[in-house]
Amino acid sequence: MLLGSLIHDLAILRPLVGDPRDIGWARLWPAGWHPERLSVGVDAELAGGAQLALRWHYLPDYPSYTETVRVHTETGSYGLTFPAPYLLNAPTELTVTSARGGTVELTTSTSLRGGLRGAAGGLARRRDRGRPPAIGIDEARAEVSTCQRIAAAWPAALGLPVGGEALGAGLAVS
Numbered sequence: 766m767l768l769g770s771l772i773h774d775l776a777i778l779r780p781l782v783g784d785p786r787d788i789g790w791a792r793l794w795p796a797g798w799h800p801e802r803l804s805v806g807v808d809a810e811l812a813g814g815a816q817l818a819l820r821w822h823y824l825p826d827y828p829s830y831t832e833t834v835r836v837h838t839e840t841g842s843y844g845l846t847f848p849a850p851y852l853l854n855a856p857t858e859l860t861v862t863s864a865r866g867g868t869v870e871l872t873t874s875t876s877l878r879g880g881l882r883g884a885a886g887g888l889a890r891r892r893d894r895g896r897p898p899a900i901g902i903d904e905a906r907a908e909v910s911t912c913q914r915i916a917a918a919w920p921a922a923l924g925l926p927v928g929g930e931a932l933g934a935g936l937a938v939s
Contacts (some may be wrong), residue, residue, distance in 0.1 A: 766805060767912040770832075771821055775908045777834050777845065778817070784907050785809030785817055791918035801825060807915050840864065 775784075790808040798804075800823075807819040830849040835842060841863035848855030856875040863870050920927050 767915060771819060772908050772912055774819060774834055775911055781836060782811050782815065785911055786812055788914045788918045791915050792922055793919060
């Protein structure tokens with residue numbers, strides 16, 4: 766779930782806000798969780814003290830899967846909503862909320878290329894023009910490392926010892 770889903774959010778957020786500096790809290794629920802019904806929560810601190818909150822819910826019967834990334838600033842918000850990856854022509858939507866005078870301005874833009882299809886097309890265009898992909902090994906390694914730090918935080922949140930690879934790699938959370 767971390768490497769199959771949340772890693773996509775980290776890939777979108779990293780160029781915008783950087784990698785999480787400290788994983789402060791991570792949790793799986795409901796109690797007695799089962800892989801077929803699972804929710805994950807992560808709170809982390811970014812450089813400069815900004816806060817990052819990630820929430821992921823696996824709800825197999827939910828009728829309208831979307832993935833949303835939202836960034837809030839003091840002057841407005843930016844949100845990207847991706848459709849289910851299996852809907853090939855469903856649009857990705859960008860929503861910008863800002864203040865203009867005494868009113869709130871809401872701007873919505875859509876891309877008719879679905880998120881997955883658009884990303885695959887962009888990768889193919891870069892390859893065809895002889896350019897390397899925008900995300901390389903270093904970026905992928907950073908995202909996997911963040912997922913490992915999140916996974917290491919789960920036992921700590923439950924009061925369980927962290928061992929194995931997580932402990933050896935210095936991933937244990939204090």
